[in-house]
Amino acid sequence: MTILDKIIIDKRKEVDLRKSLIPIQQLEASILFESETLSLTQKLKTSQSGIIAEHKRRSPSKSVINQSLNVQDVAKGYEDAGVCGMSVLTDGKYFGGSLDDLIVARASCDLPLLRKEFIIDEYQIIEAKAYGADVILLIAAILTRDEIKQFSELAKSLYLDVLLEVHNEEELHKSIMPSLDMLGVNNRNLKTFEVSLETSKQLSEQIPNDFVKVSESGISAVEAIKELRPYGYKGFLIGENFMKTDNPGASAIEFINTLGT
Numbered sequence: 547m548t549i550l551d552k553i554i555i556d557k558r559k560e561v562d563l564r565k566s567l568i569p570i571q572q573l574e575a576s577i578l579f580e581s582e583t584l585s586l587t588q589k590l591k592t593s594q595s596g597i598i599a600e601h602k603r604r605s606p607s608k609s610v611i612n613q614s615l616n617v618q619d620v621a622k623g624y625e626d627a628g629v630c631g632m633s634v635l636t637d638g639k640y641f642g643g644s645l646d647d648l649i650v651a652r653a654s655c656d657l658p659l660l661r662k663e664f665i666i667d668e669y670q671i672i673e674a675k676a677y678g679a680d681v682i683l684l685i686a687a688i689l690t691r692d693e694i695k696q697f698s699e700l701a702k703s704l705y706l707d708v709l710l711e712v713h714n715e716e717e718l719h720k721s722i723m724p725s726l727d728m729l730g731v732n733n734r735n736l737k738t739f740e741v742s743l744e745t746s747k748q749l750s751e752q753i754p755n756d757f758v759k760v761s762e763s764g765i766s767a768v769e770a771i772k773e774l775r776p777y778g779y780k781g782f783l784i785g786e787n788f789m790k791t792d793n794p795g796a797s798a799i800e801f802i803n804t805l806g807t
């Protein structure tokens with residue numbers, strides 16, 4: 547069994563429990579559920595840097611990254627650095643995150659926020675909206691084409707942007723549909739944790755131009771971004787490189803300055 551299989555087994559139990567504790571109607575009645583969302587897709591189209599900065603305390607591949615920061619400081623720091631959006635891990639068991647992190651991020655900055663989660667149920671999309679997200683992640687490796695369609699259409703009906711993540715050609719081809727906004731290529735194989743920027747390069751030309759292309763994971767130097775831009779990438783999702791420092795915001799500023807325009 548891969549780590550991804552384990553995560554999904556645990557996630558199913560967690561979602562069933564959450565559903566029994568907080569009914570959908572209650573989520574839909576929350577103030578944030580009615581708020582306007584911000585479009586990360588639009589921002590990436592016109593942005594200079596394209597950086598999406600992530601809040602990630604730990605991960606199955608790296609164990610602890612940073613457990614001593616508070617989300618408010620990280621969110622404000624990223625916003626001051628001028629990133630395009632913030633990704634907030636909400637999985638607790640494997641990444642040390644929570645929906646509270648999302649709500650704190652929402653209260654602390656005006657960046658488009660991505661709920662970084664293993665979404666396997668419509669309930670989690672309603673939750674994302676109710677806790678202040680603007681964007682959801684859908685992972686092709688764990689969903690069927692029908693689920694991707696159903697989930698992305700629900701997200702669009704709630705004015706959420708959709709980032710669909712793929713790792714290989716097969717996942718890409720099964721996923722292409724008009725209800726997606728951004729296509730993310732994960733440079734990290736979620737089953738083996740191997741990281742290679744070549745994955746983004748190889749898949750780029752098969753991604754239709756109607757989607758904003760995002761390269762995810764393993765980006766630790768501005769050179770990587772300079773290498774990936776000619777392949778059409780407009781968004782770059784960076785977690786560990788910022789989170790492993792004492793001041794992720796300052797680290798993001800330095801990164802963006804080094805990148806230039």
Ligand SMILES: O=P(O)(O)OC[C@@H](O)[C@@H](O)c1c[nH]c2ccccc12
Nearest residue numbers: 732762763764765783784785786787
């Ligand atoms: O910390 P990194 O290597 O910069 O990676 C960030 C982000 O891409 C990674 O956290 C991620 C990409 N897709 C995911 C799916 C689930 C959990 C986490 C992820």
